[in-house]
Amino acid sequence: MAEKNAASVSGSGAKVVADIGSQPGLTPLDVALRLACEQVAVSDLIETRDLTDCFGAILREDVIAAVNVPSVDNSAMDGYALRLADMAALPQKGDVTMPVAGVSLAGHPFAGEIPVGRAIRIATGAAIPAGVDAVIIQENVTANADESEIRIERAAIDRLRHGDNIRRAGEDVKQGMVILPAGKRLRPQDVAVAAGQGRAHLVVARPLRVAVFSTGDELAAQGGELPPGGIYDSNRFAMIGMMRAIGCDVTDLGLLRDDFTVLQTALADAAQHHDVILTSGGVSVGKADLLKPVVDSLGEIHAWKLAIKPGKPLMRGRIGDCLVLGLPGNPVSVMVSGLLYAVPLLLHMMGARNEDRAAVRFPVPAGFNLKRGTGRREWLRARLHRNGNGQLVALPFHSSSSGVLSSMVWAEGLIELAENRGSVQQGEIVEYIAFAGLQAF
Numbered sequence: 083m084a085e086k087n088a089a090s091v092s093g094s095g096a097k098v099v100a101d102i103g104s105q106p107g108l109t110p111l112d113v114a115l116r117l118a119c120e121q122v123a124v125s126d127l128i129e130t131r132d133l134t135d136c137f138g139a140i141l142r143e144d145v146i147a148a149v150n151v152p153s154v155d156n157s158a159m160d161g162y163a164l165r166l167a168d169m170a171a172l173p174q175k176g177d178v179t180m181p182v183a184g185v186s187l188a189g190h191p192f193a194g195e196i197p198v199g200r201a202i203r204i205a206t207g208a209a210i211p212a213g214v215d216a217v218i219i220q221e222n223v224t225a226n227a228d229e230s231e232i233r234i235e236r237a238a239i240d241r242l243r244h245g246d247n248i249r250r251a252g253e254d255v256k257q258g259m260v261i262l263p264a265g266k267r268l269r270p271q272d273v274a275v276a277a278g279q280g281r282a283h284l285v286v287a288r289p290l291r292v293a294v295f296s297t298g299d300e301l302a303a304q305g306g307e308l309p310p311g312g313i314y315d316s317n318r319f320a321m322i323g324m325m326r327a328i329g330c331d332v333t334d335l336g337l338l339r340d341d342f343t344v345l346q347t348a349l350a351d352a353a354q355h356h357d358v359i360l361t362s363g364g365v366s367v368g369k370a371d372l373l374k375p376v377v378d379s380l381g382e383i384h385a386w387k388l389a390i391k392p393g394k395p396l397m398r399g400r401i402g403d404c405l406v407l408g409l410p411g412n413p414v415s416v417m418v419s420g421l422l423y424a425v426p427l428l429l430h431m432m433g434a435r436n437e438d439r440a441a442v443r444f445p446v447p448a449g450f451n452l453k454r455g456t457g458r459r460e461w462l463r464a465r466l467h468r469n470g471n472g473q474l475v476a477l478p479f480h481s482s483s484s485g486v487l488s489s490m491v492w493a494e495g496l497i498e499l500a501e502n503r504g505s506v507q508q509g510e511i512v513e514y515i516a517f518a519g520l521q522a523f
């Protein structure tokens with residue numbers, strides 16, 4: 083029956099039915115993210131920032147080149163600017179000598195046209211005088227003591243071609259072109275290219291205000307005693323780190339007990355002052371898993387349970403205008419669902435372009451065997467390893483438990499196994515996602 087294989091996700095009155103293959107009740111990640119991006123609006127909050135504060139921000143304007151870069155033809159090397167016609171007029175055998183008519187330095191151009199039969203001493207970045215066809219590097223030239231005359235090696239003359247060592251105006255950036263499109267997450271080179279246009283400010287997304295807290299009666303705060311059976315809260319730090327890495331303005335709301343009223347009061351208050359609430363724990367089906375009923379009592383639940391491993395019980399809801407993301411409590415689940423669901427969704431809210439969210443993924447042979455059923459997309463904590471034949475293979479951590487946070491410390495990336503992927507045999511190709519390619523690392 084079609085119903086059995088369909089996940090139904092309701093939100094804002096909309097009912098969406100997704101085909102989820104062999105995991106009834108679970109929504110595949112791609113579907114869940116697409117629905118979330120449709121239902122959660124791109125924030126219209128933008129701000130103008132000094133260039134030096136723009137690193138990592140999401141650009142919210144198209145940056146159009148105001149000037150050509152370089153602004154004029156200039157020399158790529160230190161040497162001598164020449165006319166090719168003069169070279170042709172010289173004796174065609176042996177080294178040649180030529181008088182030097184002047185100097186062109188960066189910021190101090192030679193005025194006027196190059197005189198016939200003469201060279202101009204030129205520095206890297208200096209404007210090419212009118213009439214010049216090529217620059218010969220100084221290593222191929224010997225100047226006399228007062229640099230009034232040069233001797234040019236024959237081999238260098240024979241090699242010289244029109245345009246040699248000349249960088250043309252607009253060769254790098256042409257005036258009028260979109261040099262940075264809106265939605266780009268600004269890396270050092272992006273900010274630098276804007277600086278090259280003389281821009282002192284850019285319009286970027288205002289950081290989302292994200293409230294973060296961990297839930298669970300077993301949790302203890304750092305610096306305090308660890309009660310019997312207790313566990314120090316680690317998830318909050320993983321969440322804060324991931325949110326800061328994508329430029330969010332994070333409020334650390336600490337630990338909350340598994341108590342309906344405590345959670346309700348804290349969430350209601352946080353929703354007033356934040357764009358997003360990000361929590362860990364309490365989203366599964368246990369007696370103390372109160373997050374869903376609490377969010378339901380204050381707003382709406384839009385999605386629950388994804389066809390992913392780890393991270394299955396992830397919840398998305400809303401309290402007023404505040405997005406609520408309830409990540410599952412297991413420490414690896416927090417990180418994996420945070421990196422692959424929360425981070426892309428929040429980047430979408432800040433206006434990031436799709437392409438910028440693509441992780442660095444590449445196919446690698448498996449260096450392992452794995453028995454596996456199908457249904458959920460799964461990520462194994464992994465590393466790349468060069469085997470005895472010099473071949474790069476992906477190796478998973480020895481435990482796939484979502485409680486083993488140290489596996490994330492060991493790992494340098496994730497092996498992704500698609501929903502319909504069966505068992506893996508050594509040597510078969512698997513998808514590897516490098517942490518370095520994920521936005522929050």
Ligand SMILES: Nc1nc2c(c(=O)[nH]1)N[C@H]1C(S)=C(S)[C@@H](COP(=O)(O)OP(=O)(O)OC[C@H]3O[C@@H](n4cnc5c(N)ncnc54)[C@H](O)[C@@H]3O)O[C@H]1N2
Binds near residue numbers: 301317318412484
């Ligand atoms: N009967 C079922 N039980 C469970 C299911 C299920 O479908 N049926 N799903 C499992 C999956 S998958 C996950 S993931 C967990 C998630 O449950 P919760 O979100 O309710 O998380 P908790 O129960 O609160 O905690 C799970 C685990 O993680 C530890 N934890 C929690 N918070 C932190 C923290 N801040 N720092 C460090 N460690 C934390 C907690 O002590 C638990 O060990 O549910 C499964 N159960």
Ligand code: MOO
Binds near residue numbers: 392414415484
């Ligand atoms: O997300 Mo749960 O961690 O699939 O174990």
